[in-house]
Amino acid sequence: MATEVITSRRRRYLFDNERVLGSLLMTPAVIYIVALVGFPFVLAIVFALSDVTTGSRGFSYVGLDNFVRILDDPVFLRSLKNTFVFAAISNVLVVVLATALAEILVADFKGKWVVRFFVLLPWTTPISLATIMWLWTLDSLFSPIDWVLRWLGLIESNSYFLGKPGLAMASVVIVHTWRIVPLAAVIMMAGLAAIPHEINDAARVDGAGFWRKRFEITIPLLAPIIAVAVLFGVILTITDMSVVWVLTRGGPTNTTQVLATWSFLKGIEGGALSQGAAIALFLLPVLVALTALILRLARRVEVF
Amino acid sequence: MATTVRDLKAERTRAVRRRRLGRIGLYAVAITAALLGAFPFIWSSLTAFKQNKDLYVKSNNPFLFNLAPTLDHFRFLFNDTNFLTFVRNTMVVGLAVVVITLLISLPAAYSLARLARKWGERLGIGIFLVYLIPSTLLFIPMQRVIVFLGLQESLWSLILVYPTELIRGDVFFWQSLQAAAIVVAVPIALVFNLFLDKFVSGFTMGAVKG
Numbered sequence: 409m410a411t412e413v414i415t416s417r418r419r420r421y422l423f424d425n426e427r428v429l430g431s432l433l434m435t436p437a438v439i440y441i442v443a444l445v446g447f448p449f450v451l452a453i454v455f456a457l458s459d460v461t462t463g464s465r466g467f468s469y470v471g472l473d474n475f476v477r478i479l480d481d482p483v484f485l486r487s488l489k490n491t492f493v494f495a496a497i498s499n500v501l502v503v504v505l506a507t508a509l510a511e512i513l514v515a516d517f518k519g520k521w522v523v524r525f526f527v528l529l530p531w532t533t534p535i536s537l538a539t540i541m542w543l544w545t546l547d548s549l550f551s552p553i554d555w556v557l558r559w560l561g562l563i564e565s566n567s568y569f570l571g572k573p574g575l576a577m578a579s580v581v582i583v584h585t586w587r588i589v590p591l592a593a594v595i596m597m598a599g600l601a602a603i604p605h606e607i608n609d610a611a612r613v614d615g616a617g618f619w620r621k622r623f624e625i626t627i628p629l630l631a632p633i634i635a636v637a638v639l640f641g642v643i644l645t646i647t648d649m650s651v652v653w654v655l656t657r658g659g660p661t662n663t664t665q666v667l668a669t670w671s672f673l674k675g676i677e678g679g680a681l682s683q684g685a686a687i688a689l690f691l692l693p694v695l696v697a698l699t700a701l702i703l704r705l706a707r708r709v710e711v712f
Numbered sequence: 713m714a715t716t717v718r719d720l721k722a723e724r725t726r727a728v729r730r731r732r733l734g735r736i737g738l739y740a741v742a743i744t745a746a747l748l749g750a751f752p753f754i755w756s757s758l759t760a761f762k763q764n765k766d767l768y769v770k771s772n773n774p775f776l777f778n779l780a781p782t783l784d785h786f787r788f789l790f791n792d793t794n795f796l797t798f799v800r801n802t803m804v805v806g807l808a809v810v811v812i813t814l815l816i817s818l819p820a821a822y823s824l825a826r827l828a829r830k831w832g833e834r835l836g837i838g839i840f841l842v843y844l845i846p847s848t849l850l851f852i853p854m855q856r857v858i859v860f861l862g863l864q865e866s867l868w869s870l871i872l873v874y875p876t877e878l879i880r881g882d883v884f885f886w887q888s889l890q891a892a893a894i895v896v897a898v899p900i901a902l903v904f905n906l907f908l909d910k911f912v913s914g915f916t917m918g919a920v921k922g
Contacts, residue, residue, distance in 0.1 A: 433819035434835065440816050445842050451853035512742045517735070519742075525902070526746035529753055532900045541752040544759070550767065552755055552774035590749065618734070647846035668846060675852045688849040695846070 455685035474686035483662045484687060487670040490577070491691075494666060495645040498584040502641050503634060505585070506592035507627070513597045531590035539654040542583050546570055546655070573663035576656050580664050583655065584645050591644075592637040599633030600626070639698055646691060667691055760785050 459470050478484045513524060530538060545551060546569040557563045569575045603626065611621050627634075649668035652658060658665035658673065665673075667687055675684015747754075758775065759767065766772055766779040789795045824835060 430823040433823035436816045437820035441842055445845060445850065448850045448853040449845060452849050455853060508741060509745055512738065512745060515738055515742075517738055517742065523742045523746045526750035526753075528749070528904060530749055532904045533753075538752065541756045545752050545755060549770060550774070555770075555774050586748070671849075671852065681852055684852045685849070688846060688852060691846050691849065 452685045452689065455682050456689050458682050460681045461679050470682075474682050478683055478686055478690075483665060484670060486662055487658075487665040487667050487687075488690065490664060491646055491666045491668075494577070494581055494584060495642050498581045498588065498645055499638055499641045501581070501585040502588050502592050503638060505589045506596055506637060507630070507634070509589060509593035510596035510600055511626075513593055514600050527593070528590045530587050531594075535587065535648065535650045536654060538587060539583060539651050542579070542586075543570075543655055546579055570656050571660055573660055576660060576664045579655060580652055583651050584648070587651070588641045588644055592641055595637040595640065596630060596633055599630045603629050635701075639701065642698060643695070646694065 456474055457469060457471060458467055459473075460467055509527065513527070545553065548566060548568050548571055551566070551569065553569070554563065554566050557567065558565075567575060569579050607625060607629070608621070611625050616624070647668060649666070649672055652664055652666050652669045653672070656664045658669050667690055671684045671687035674687060675681050678684075755774070758777075761781040761783070762777065763779045763782045763784070766777070769778075772778045
């Protein structure tokens with residue numbers, strides 16, 4: 409009897425049908441993604457296989473010529489290497505600092521609110537504005553860091569942070585780290601909050617000390633969430649162009665160039681759209697590999 | 713086991729000392745973290761109030777006001793640049809983005825979570841993958857689209873070229889940019905802070921469920 413009533417109702421009201429309602433609710437999101445991400449994405453692949461430029465409207469298929477040409481370019485190889493090096497080093501730093509920071513964010517102490525505010529500032533500021541502040545902090549003549557180093561007697565004149573290859577690379581890594589640590593810490597904070605109190609209590613009763621508790625309880629239980637934070641961090645560093653663009657524009661002599669800035673320089677500034685697209689496409693295999701990892705993790709932790 | 717009263721007392725003082733040490737460590741790390749996070753901001757807000765004559769002397773202590781503080785850079789920002797227009801544009805765009813995002817994603821999220829569990833999960837992952845597409849990859853074709861639409865001189869130069877040129881160009885604009893960074897960053901950080909706990913508990917709700 410009851411089932412009969414339900415089925416008849418389902419027939420009467422179209423929107424009571426889960427399939428119909430479900431796909432109806434999904435449609436706007438799907439259209440949006442196809443139009444604004446899918447379409448340009450396909451266009452980027454088409455461009456990479458053609459000879460389009462910003463100036464002309466000509467268009468012809470050239471196969472893999474663009475890829476052959478960019479692979480011959482030492483600047484491209486340098487950018488490829490830099491992209492990985494920057495992402496790897498800054499994310500190692502992010503994990504170490506953010507695990508510590510997460511503990512601070514969940515701890516209870518006086519002035520907690522002020523500390524939280526300061527700690528989260530880097531994340532809530534637009535990347536370009538935050539990097540502009542760093543640009544001045546790392547200025548060749550008036551850097552306050554230089555002033556402190558001079559005051560301590562460690563250097564004589566200036567360090568030229570953005571003028572020397574090694575220091576410029578370190579600057580890029582530090583700005584990335586500084587910007588991503590708060591996000592990673594907030595993600596891990598959620599992980600910490602999810603660890604049942606009983607486990608911590610049991611450890612304390614059993615006499616586990618500070619480090620023992622960290623390394624044998626907190627960190628293993630946090631591992632999947634740390635992995636999620638790392639994946640977000642890696643994606644953010646690999647796909648970002650503003651930090652390098654604002655700080656060094658890839659200089660000195662392309663030593664801090666990354667794929668994102670190089671494809672912008674080639675494709676938009678230099679006008680070789682097809683090569684720009686080919687360079688940007690190189691990021692894709694990496695990101696696909698990351699995707700596979702995310703899928704495996706997503707099954708273990710339900711954060712998404 | 714001969715636990716005397718003295719042993720217990722010693723045990724207790726040791727526990728108290730350990731706790732106190734822990735508190736000191738906590739404060740030390742918290743203050744260091746806050747200073748590291750806020751360093752460019754603290755420094756920018758000092759600089760934004762400094763006279764140019766004070767700034768462009770290498771030997772001047774950058775953390776002190778060697779000359780009287782000034783509002784010149786803020787005055788310049790508000791009177792001689794289009795900063796207020798930028799702020800308004802940002803707010804309009806930001807609001808529009810929030811409204812459109814909610815309109816599109818709320819129904820999608822509902823349908824993913826409640827209605828179609830089987831293909832919902834797969835679709836959800838598919839949507840997440842959009843995160844992975846670098847913006848560089850998208851704005852190169854977008855450039856062609858804008859050229860096709862005949863907007864290259866108006867939109868493109870305004871959106872991308874203009875701000876980046878501005879960043880590197882005028883030195884006097886520097887301190888005003890720093891002032892702008894502070895003006896923009898502080899309110900966002902305040903709001904974010906207010907919602908942090910809610911954000912985290914929303915985040916963990918998903919984690920606890922499984």
